[in-house]
Amino acid sequence: MFPITVTWLAGDMGKLLLAAFLGGLIGLERESKHRPAGLRTNLFICVGAAMFTLLSDQLAVIHIGDHTRIAAQIIPGIGFIGAGSIIHARGDLVTGITSAATLFVVASVGMAVGGGLYMIAIFATVLILGVLLLLGFFERFTNLKIMVYGYEVTGGSAEEATAHVNEILEPLHFIMHNVQIAPTPSHVRVHFECEGTRKKQERVLRGLRESKAFESVAALGPVQAE
Numbered sequence: 001m002f003p004i005t006v007t008w009l010a011g012d013m014g015k016l017l018l019a020a021f022l023g024g025l026i027g028l029e030r031e032s033k034h035r036p037a038g039l040r041t042n043l044f045i046c047v048g049a050a051m052f053t054l055l056s057d058q059l060a061v062i063h064i065g066d067h068t069r070i071a072a073q074i075i076p077g078i079g080f081i082g083a084g085s086i087i088h089a090r091g092d093l094v095t096g097i098t099s100a101a102t103l104f105v106v107a108s109v110g111m112a113v114g115g116g117l118y119m120i121a122i123f124a125t126v127l128i129l130g131v132l133l134l135l136g137f138f139e140r141f142t143n144l145k146i147m148v149y150g151y152e153v154t155g156g157s158a159e160e161a162t163a164h165v166n167e168i169l170e171p172l173h174f175i176m177h178n179v180q181i182a183p184t185p186s187h188v189r190v191h192f193e194c195e196g197t198r199k200k201q202e203r204v205l206r207g208l209r210e211s212k213a214f215e216s217v218a219a220l221g222p223v224q225a226e
Contacts, residue, residue: 015050015054015113015114015116016047016054018050018113019046019047019050019051019110019113020046020047022046022109022113023044023045023047023106023110024042024043025125026042026102026109026128026129026132027040027041027042029132029133030042030099035099042106045107046106046110046113048107049106049109049110049114050110050114051114052073052111053074053110053111053113053114057114074107078103079104081103082101082103083100098132102128102132105128106128108124109125112124141198146196146197147197147201147222148177148195148223149194149196149204149220149222149223150191150192150220150221150222151194151205151217151220152190152191152192152218153165153189153190153218154188154189154190154215155187155215156188158188161188161214162176162192164211165190168204168208168211172200172203174195174196174200176193176194177193177194177195178192178193179191179192187215191220205217205219
């Protein structure tokens with residue numbers, strides 16, 4: 001029977017706790033942007049990858065086998081999970097690729113922790129957070145990123161409101177997507193989404209607010225932006 005010492009137990013438990021902490025940091029960033037793969041998903045994947053790496057090593061010692069056999073299966077497994085987070089929304093718009101890539105690299109952080117490569121795991125976590133936070137801001141600031149934004153306007157009737165919205169969108173070659181109409185006793189609420197760069201979205205919002213055809217205009221922010 002394989003002896004389980006206090007030192008070994010504490011060391012491996014510490015690895016799992018570190019994996020949970022690092023995966024949780026990345027997951028918090030994803031959660032703050034309301035991604036489907038958020039805090040718990042990234043935390044579990046990081047801990048799971050670390051756990052499988054530890055198991056691969058320990059079981060190989062017990063049964064005299066290949067140390068990398070279990071760990072090697074983590075990569076195709078994470079690829080399967082990542083594929084489920086990618087959504088083909090409409091036209092050429094595909095969302096969730098960044099989330100899928102994040103899950104893939106979070107698993108590698110967990111494997112690094114499970115393998116005892118702590119500094120590499122910590123550095124990779126800092127690098128991942130830097131890419132998600134800083135490069136995401138850079139893409140939006142330089143007007144490179146195509147994003148989907150939600151808007152809501154209110155008017156006397158749905159036909160008039162949508163007609164005025166299309167008037168504003170036409171010069172920008174924008175089209176209303178996912179239009180939802182909610183009538184109330186006093187007016188009609190029209191919710192819609194538009195796809196375009198940050199500067200074009202600002203022009204849409206400015207045009208809606210400057211128009212006298214609406215009782216109110218609200219910007220609902222980005223929808224599943226990566």
